Amino acid sequence: MNDTIAALATPAAPAALAAIRVSGPRAREITDLLLRRPVSWLPQKAWHREIWDDEQKLDDVVLLYWRQPRSYTGEEMVEIFCHGNPLLVDRILTAYFSRGARAALPGEFTQRAFLHGKLDLTQAEAIADLIHAGSLRSLAAAQEAKEGLLGRKLAEARATLLELVAHAEAYLDFPEEDLSPEVGEDMLRRIDRLRSELLGLAGTAPTGRLLREGILVVLAGCPNVGKSSLFNAILRQNRAIVSPHPGTTRDTIESICQIHGYPVRLIDTAGHRTAEHPVEAEGVRRAEEALRSADLIVHVSVAPEPPASDPFLPPPLLPHQRLLRIANKADLGIHPERRSELCISTITGEGLSEVDRLLRREIEALAPDAAAGGAVNARQEASLRRATAALERASVAFRTGLACELWCLELRSALQAVGEVMGLVTSEEILDEVFRRFCIGK
Numbered sequence: 001m002n003d004t005i006a007a008l009a010t011p012a013a014p015a016a017l018a019a020i021r022v023s024g025p026r027a028r029e030i031t032d033l034l035l036r037r038p039v040s041w042l043p044q045k046a047w048h049r050e051i052w053d054d055e056q057k058l059d060d061v062v063l064l065y066w067r068q069p070r071s072y073t074g075e076e077m078v079e080i081f082c083h084g085n086p087l088l089v090d091r092i093l094t095a096y097f098s099r100g101a102r103a104a105l106p107g108e109f110t111q112r113a114f115l116h117g118k119l120d121l122t123q124a125e126a127i128a129d130l131i132h133a134g135s136l137r138s139l140a141a142a143q144e145a146k147e148g149l150l151g152r153k154l155a156e157a158r159a160t161l162l163e164l165v166a167h168a169e170a171y172l173d174f175p176e177e178d179l180s181p182e183v184g185e186d187m188l189r190r191i192d193r194l195r196s197e198l199l200g201l202a203g204t205a206p207t208g209r210l211l212r213e214g215i216l217v218v219l220a221g222c223p224n225v226g227k228s229s230l231f232n233a234i235l236r237q238n239r240a241i242v243s244p245h246p247g248t249t250r251d252t253i254e255s256i257c258q259i260h261g262y263p264v265r266l267i268d269t270a271g272h273r274t275a276e277h278p279v280e281a282e283g284v285r286r287a288e289e290a291l292r293s294a295d296l297i298v299h300v301s302v303a304p305e306p307p308a309s310d311p312f313l314p315p316p317l318l319p320h321q322r323l324l325r326i327a328n329k330a331d332l333g334i335h336p337e338r339r340s341e342l343c344i345s346t347i348t349g350e351g352l353s354e355v356d357r358l359l360r361r362e363i364e365a366l367a368p369d370a371a372a373g374g375a376v377n378a379r380q381e382a383s384l385r386r387a388t389a390a391l392e393r394a395s396v397a398f399r400t401g402l403a404c405e406l407w408c409l410e411l412r413s414a415l416q417a418v419g420e421v422m423g424l425v426t427s428e429e430i431l432d433e434v435f436r437r438f439c440i441g442k
């Protein structure tokens with residue numbers, strides 16, 4: 001952390017402005033070398049200056065200074081707002097690099113903020129989530145975690161664990177003083193309560209995955225039933241080709257959208273049938289593949305026909321998968337056996353608001369923890385599960401009257417695992433894994 005790092009913090013594309021960040025002990029000194037008219041270096045002040053690389057004027061820019069430790073990274077920081085031309089940005093960065101700064105790794109600014117105690121690991125991860133959130137709910141969840149909601153819950157869990165460990169260790173030190181049954185009962189209750197709280201947090205991981213990766217909704221059914229018409233209706237956009245010829249859609253078509261604020265990857269597929277043409281057969285195979293990874297399968301059939309006449313059978317559902325049946329072309333009639341189904345017409349628009357309502361219901365069932373705020377990621381879940389397993393073992397050891405050393409050890413490993421989530425105890429590998437997934441400049 002002794003070196004000075006620099007990177008573009010905005011996209012490398014033509015834009016009105018570009019922001020370059022420089023962090024580290026030499027941020028100011030190197031910047032001074034590029035200015036002809038000096039600045040006062042009063043913290044959190046901005047200056048309009050020209051940047052020069054020796055005899056070459058590079059650009060006129062706005063400089064912003066943050067004095068250590070009151071900066072994003074906790075280090076000396078200079079920000080340069082230049083004209084948003086990538087070539088110009090490269091020239092400015094090169095001027096910094098040739099004077100001793102080096103290119104920042106992805107996430108390195110936030111990694112430094114973490115290492116300087118500006119934020120815990122859950123907050124750092126939340127910043128990456130915030131940048132990539134593709135829906136309002138993902139954004140809200142990321143913002144809550146960034147404000148430290150998850151971190152606070154974990155800090156409470158840690159405080160409880162520390163107390164329990166202290167209790168247990170006091171008992172270890174003075175074994176002649178028996179642990180009274182009341183104290184023992186109380187400890188056990190607290191261990192079990194803590195375990196169920198942490199299990200609850202770990203249980204938000206499926207929602208966390210859906211909020212980060214998007215909910216995969218796959219439209220499937222026989223050719224010509226109106227899958228692409230429904231796809232377009234849901235997107236409110238004429239995205240997929242619709243035609244009266246069965247077999248119109250040959251490849252899977254994916255569109256990323258929001259449904260009631262949830263991030264959705266909506267997929268239209270080739271109609272299911274025994275295909276003669278190899279291209280169509282490949283389309284059907286891709287449809288099957290999409291169905292296997294779907295979170296929600298929307299089976300489309302036609303309302304005027306009896307359900308039994310539909311040769312499309314959705315695959316056996318995996319435990320987390322949900323299925324919604326929709327009968328289209330209700331304008332052509334509704335078969336009596338379809339009366340209890342959702343019958344719609346993409347042509348007249350009948351039933352489309354009901355589709356909207358049911359999609360929302362299904363999605364909320366898939367991601368039940370989105371509203372509660374803060375859904376953990378895979379890394380956090382793994383550590384939380386280690387913590388709950390250790391607490392479980394502690395509880396069992398306690399109940400079966402095993403030696404205090406044993407359950408004390410388990411409480412300590414639960415403490416370690418909770419600390420891992422917050423980044424209190426982390427290996428170099430974990431940090432690399434977390435931060436290298438960030439953008440450069442963040």
Ligand SMILES: Nc1nc2c(c(=O)[nH]1)N(C=O)[C@@H](CNc1ccc(C(=O)N[C@@H](CCC(=O)O)C(=O)O)cc1)CN2
Nearest residue numbers: 019021044064066067069070071072073074079118127
């Ligand atoms: N120009 C600019 N805009 C930005 C950021 C930035 O780094 N630079 N941010 C980057 O994410 C976000 C704002 N977040 C920030 C978070 C902390 C600090 C910071 O310097 N914190 C100091 C205290 C500064 C103060 O006195 O308020 C600290 O925590 O010690 C700056 C921005 C979004 N906009």
Ligand SMILES: Nc1nc2c(ncn2[C@@H]2O[C@H](COP(=O)(O)OP(=O)(O)OP(=O)(O)O)[C@@H](O)[C@H]2O)c(=O)[nH]1
Nearest residue numbers: 223224225226227228229244247248249271345346
């Ligand atoms: N009457 C009626 N026709 C519809 C309705 N929805 C779609 N169609 C028509 O049905 C035909 C097939 O529609 P598509 O949306 O292309 O059907 P698909 O299921 O995507 O078909 P493939 O891509 O071949 O699998 C088109 O001519 C549509 O105009 C509807 O609600 N009522």
Ligand SMILES: [Mg+2]
Nearest residue numbers: 227228248249
């Ligand atoms: Mg189609």
